[in-house]
Amino acid sequence: MTRHFTRWPVAEGYADRQSYRAGDVVEVRCSSRVPKVTAVVTRVGRERVEVWRRDGISIGDHPTPDDAYASGCGWPVAFTIDVDPAWSSGYYEISLQADGVTGETATAEAFFVVRPASVETSAAAILVLCTNTYNAYNQWGGKCLYSDAVKVSFDRPLERGYLRRPAAPDEVPYEGRMASLPDEPDEKHLQFQRYLTDFEYPMWCGSGSWHNWERRFVIWAESEGIALDYAVNSDLEFHPEVLDGHRLMLSVGHDEYWSWAMRDCADAFVEAGGSWAIFSGDTCFWQVRFEDDGRTMVCYKALAATEDPVAGTDQAHLLTSIWSLPSIGRPEAQTIGLSFTRGGYARVGQATPRSSGGYNIHRPDHPIFAGTDLRYGDVLGGAARIVGYEVDGCELTMVNGDPVPTYQDNTPAGLEVLATAPARLLSITPTYSEVPEALWANTNPPGDLEGVATALFGSASPENTARIAHNHAVVGTFTKGKGRVFNAGTTDWAYALDSDPLVQQVTRNILKWLGGSD
DSSP: OEEEEEEEESSSEEESSSSSSSTEHHHEEEEEESEEEEEEEEESSSSEEEEEEEEOOOOOOOOTTTTTTHHHHHOOOEEEEEOOSSSOSEEEEEEEEEOOOSSSGGGEEEEEEOSSSSSOOOOOOOEEHHHHHHHOOOOTTTTOOTTTTTTEEEESOOOOHHHHHHOOTTTTTOOOOOHHHHHHHTTTHHHHHHHHHHHHHGGGTTSSSTTTTTHHHHHHHHHHHOOEEETTTHHHOOGGGGTTTSEEEEEEOOOOOOEEHHHHHHHHHHTTTTTTEEEETTTTTTEEEGGGGGTEEEGGGGHHHSSSSTSSSTTTGGOOSEEETTHHHHHOOHHHEEEEEEEEEEEEETTTTOOOOOESSOOOSGGGGGTTTOTTTTSSSSSTOOOOOOEEEEOOOTTTTTEEEEEEEOOOTOEEEEEEEEEOOOOOOOOOOOOOGGGOOOSSSOOOOOOOHHHSSSSOOHHHHHHHHSEEEEEEEEEEEEEEEEEBBBBBGGGGGGTTTHHHHHHHHHHHHHHTOO
8 A cells, every 4th residue: 555645635535425315324435634624515506505514524644555546545434424305416515625724735525416315306307427437537546547547446536626626617718628719720729738737637627527517507407497306327227216207317518438237227218208318429439337336437448359358258248348349239329329430529639620619500490499590501509619529420411402311320210410510530640640639648549530440340441531531510319219319419518508598598498398398
C-alpha cells in the first residue's frame, strides 16, 4: 500500500453505492489530510437544497492501493447517511469541507442518487444518469479506460470538476466544452486548453461528468415544472424494476458505456410500450461488463479480441469491444436507431471545424417542431452549437431531395430522419492526423476512422474508409414494439437549454409527444 494524493482536495470520499431507495443507509468512505471535516448533503436541481449536515467529523488519513483505479480505495466508512423517506428521487451531492482550510483544496464532492420509492410515480420521466461514462473517464488513482486501464472501479472518488465546478456559467463566459465554439476554427481547442489551465481541471472532465450535461437538463426541466425520477446506468442491470411505472426514460449527454443486461432492460421497456428520449451522443458505443456485484466495470476495447477472457468462448457475445463489431452480433443501432460509427465528431479537431453547430431541418411538419415556425432548411441550435463533440448518425441516401436511411448499416426499419448535420470520424495515419493532439488519449495510428473501418469491414483500405468518411449527425425516431425511441444524436443538446428558445420548445414537444401528456 502506498499513499496516493490527488493534486486537489485535502479530504475526499465516495459513497459505497451510486443509488439508493428511501430507508437505505449510505456508507461514505473517506480519507483526509486534515483533522476535521464537515459533510453536507444537498439535493441539486433548479435550486440547491441542503438536506443533511454533520460537523467536525474525524476521518483519518488512509493509504490507497497502487491499483486503486481498478480495485478501489478500500477506505473505511467515515460516516453514514440515512436516506429519509421524505427525500424525493434525485441527485444528491455530498460535499466534504475541510475545517479550517480555504481555497480550491478545501472542498471535494461525491454523490449518490435516490431512486423512486414506488411504481406509483407522478414524474414525467426517469432520467438515467450516465455514470458508466463518468467512471470510464475518471483518472483518479492513476488510470482510466483512456489511459491503459481495462478495469475501473466505482469505489474511488471522482476527479475534481466532474460533479461541480466553481467556474460556472454565471461566473465565467466559457466553462469548458470539448466542442470548438469560436467562429474562427479552433482546431487545437486552445480555448478549452486555457480553461483547463486557468482553473486547473483534469482534461477528461469535459468528456464525462454530471456537471456538463445532465445538470443543465435537470435545471431546465425543474424550471419548466417537469418532475423527474432518477436512476444510474447500472440500475438497468441490477435494479431493472426502476423503470416500472414510467412511460418515458431519458438519456442525456454522453451515455457511452452499456452492458448486455442494460440493453435488455431498455429494449424490453420500449417494446412493452415505453418511450425513450436520447439527448445524448456516442450513445451505447462500447459494451462493458460489471464485476464484483457492480463495483467494477470492465472494458478491454482494442485489446478485447486477444485479452478479454470471454474471447473465443461461448460468452464471446459479451466481448467488451464496440457494439457494432460483427462478431458480437448486436449493433447498437438496433436499440437506439443510430451509431457513432456513422457519426463521429463535430467541431472537434479537423472534424467539421467550420460547420454551423446546428441541425438542418428536413421534416418541419413533424410534431416535435410544433410551435417553432421552423421551415425546411432552417438551422436549429446553431448559436449554442448543439451539434458538437460526439454525434451519432446512420448511412443516408437522398430520395426526392430528402435524406433517408439506406438500411444497410443495421438502422432499424422505419427510422425517420428529421434533421442532419455533417460529422466525421477523425483520421490518424503514420503521416497525417486530424485530432487535437493535446486533448487526445492516443495520437498513434489508427484513428477512429481507420479503427472503425477495420472493425466493420475487415480493413482500413481506401475503399472501406471512404464508406464512413463523410458522416452525419442525425435527429431520428422510430417505433420498436409498442414503444418509440427518439434520438437527438449529439452530446451537446443540453447546452442549448440555457438560452435557445427554439431548442427549449422542441425539447418540450419531445417530452410531451413521447410521454403522452397534453
